């Protein structure tokens with residue numbers, strides 16, 4: 001909770017020596033409260049006061065680092081509840097699951113699947129960042145340790161979901177350097193778990209039977225001096241889990257209750273076991289509503305493609321449209337005699353269209369004109385993609401560089417064909433299909449018909 | 453200190469709008485909390501799920517959708533099967549064939565389809581035009597007239613054609629008006645203002661505030677809905693308290709993830725699974741952002757999303 005000037009004044013030495021640049025300690029305190037000067041400007045503050053103050057001015061939600069090396073991720077550190085208020089900073093990370101309850105073949109298949117999904121979308125690598133390794137109570141410690149070793153061999157950041165302190169310690173022995181999350185503290189074991197996590201230098205995951213118990217256990221851990229925490233908000237039901245996820249984040253950011261100022265884990269594999277479509281629905285839901293780590297049973301392309309697209313949308317800066325530079329982009333070895341194809345400078349559109357063009361293997365000059373970073377229809381509706389904008393761009397930047405006089409336009413702006421032809425004498429304007437995915441066939445057909 | 457939960461209570465609420473008649477009538481909206489925040493207060497009537505069918509029949513549908521409707525010969529058959537889908541609350545008929553740049557079916561023909569569908573089912577009906585504003589401006593008033601007494605929702609009245617559609621649906625024939633705007637809170641509000649200025653009751657308006665598939669400009673959809681719900685509830689903005697309906701299927705089944713064949717994208721795996729996932733995730737994200745109703749088409753998506761809603765409220 002932010003401190004008032006009076007509260008800060010009580011902590012100053014009240015010498016009024018002016019060394020801080022303020023006439024009095026009181027004046028200085030007021031400025032600190034407003035954030036106008038830093039407390040360090042007074043050389044006479046006690047250690048204790050400084051600690052209290054840094055606590056009070058700390059961000060509402062901690063940034064917690066998990067994993068090591070290339071698999072290190074920052075979680076949390078959010079300052080707002082909605083993306084239109086300010087950009088979200090730490091994107092949701094996804095984990096596939098293995099468990100001591102699975103047989104070897106199933107474990108091997110699951111772990112092999114982890115590396116399957118790995119692709120790029122608008123400059124961002126999309127892959128399964130983590131593996132949740134679950135321990136079923138009663139299984140042999142050796143079995144868990146072997147499973148952890150196997151999972152660690154993938155190089156992914158691990159979540160050790162294990163509530164047995166001794167088993168957890170044995171597992172940490174073999175993987176602590178890769179900085180896994182030890183997700184195992186609850187009301188019954190938190191002291192021992194906290195000691196194990198601290199000794200291994202890893203983040204501790206906390207859970208509770210309900211939100212009050214989660215709160216109390218977290219507060220107790222903080223009292224022990226452990227503030228390297230993640231809150232596992234997964235409950236028995238989808239409804240209670242959703243409530244936990246929202247209430248925890250809201251308490252931290254809106255009500256500045258720092259006990260809940262930590263990132264969260266949501267285990268949708270647990271909430272919708274064996275129901276893949278429901279896990280997809282919930283993975284999207286908890287990406288939107290405050291899961292820092294979302295655990296699913298298995299991440300495959302069907303689940304990943306929409307999910308990572310959603311995440312990319314959610315975590316982009318709402319103020320900045322993603323644009324590419326206007327110009328001529330020769331693809332597949334295109335030269336001045338190759339056909340031209342045009343679209344807008346919205347990064348997503350460029351990425352989708354150029355991806356399909358590359359897949360077609362057909363040499364094409366992709367011509368991007370300035371459309372304000374908007375999608376095809378948005379730019380058209382806003383008047384930023386018009387027969388004039390296209391023809392001017394071609395007259396000024398393309399005609400002297402390219403000899404081909406064939407121009408393919410996006411199917412969604414088929415209406416522009418006539419006007420562009422009128423404004424670009426000598427050019428043949430060809431209307432392409434509506435969606436980029438149809439381009440490969442379209443271009444191959446043109447090639448087969450000798451139109452290129 | 454124990455956890456001090458501070459619920460977000462609002463005195464305002466989203467308007468409750470009835471669709472359909474009789475036993476299967478549904479009510480959209482009515483909530484006085486953010487989507488699924490049942491820990492704060494009343495969720496109202498809970499979000500609803502619609503099943504999309506098209507006057508163009510089944511030829512262009514994904515295989516699993518075709519399989520579900522196997523044996524259906526007429527639009528009436530298709531409509532009956534749609535309302536029987538597990539999890540379905542209402543049916544949405546898209547009159548795509550009206551598009552002048554497509555099949556360009558006549559208004560008479562389309563009105564007849566709408567009647568056939570409306571007479572075949574007892575579930576509430578939503579009728580969507582062909583997206584061409586001139587055609588919809590003529591078509592939807594005729595549909596509103598032909599389906600009098602059925603309490604249908606017409607999608608949609610836009611900035612360009614709200615007068616014709618709003619007056620016919622909302623005033624002359626006592627149906628519900630869908631107000632469609634392009635992912636912008638101010639545009640959404642402005643359209644509600646002018647539609648109600650025609651004399652249409654605010655309780656007869658449902659909004660489509662814009663939609664996209666996740667990954668495809670969806671960031672704007674999230675923020676638009678987040679801001680609309682916040683203004684409606686925390687600022688008691690009466691012109692933003694209409695429930696939101698979001699067509700999902702028409703967006704998600706047109707993107708590459710749901711279209712690229714297995715030969716084209718072998719590493720992506722099963723096409724049907726990809727299509728369902730795109731539809732389910734876009735629907736879930738939209739519901740969490742503020743949709744009071746979503747329109748889907750794959751049986752598995754409908755069942756999953758209906759179940760998720762049930763679990764969450």
Ligand code: B12
Pocket residue numbers: 321341342343344346348349352353373374375376377378379380381382408409410411412432433434435436437438439633634635636639662663664665668669670672673703
């Ligand atoms: C996000 C969005 C916005 C964002 C813009 C974000 C951006 N960077 O573009 C914002 C909120 C700013 C916006 C504003 C407006 N928007 Co807008 N917007 C959308 C929305 C929801 C998604 C657009 C998107 O990102 N699509 C994804 C990209 C990748 O699509 P794309 O560029 O078309 O590319 C695809 C294809 O065209 C194809 N393709 C592209 N190039 C080529 C080339 C070839 C050769 C081929 C074969 C294929 C191809 O590949 C891609 C994938 O297949 C759409 C609705 C929708 N679901 O599409 C409405 C939509 C485009 N907007 C619309 C409108 C009207 C507007 C406004 C004019 C509203 C207003 N009155 O102010 C404003 C104009 C902006 C301005 N004044 O500055 C309308 C357009 C109506 C129409 N048919 O003309 C739409 C369709 C919504 C609607 N149904 O009413 N919008």
Ligand code: SF4
Pocket residue numbers: 012013014015016017018019020021022023024025028041042043044045
């Ligand atoms: S330097 Fe410290 S003690 Fe001196 S006036 Fe400033 S606040 Fe007071």
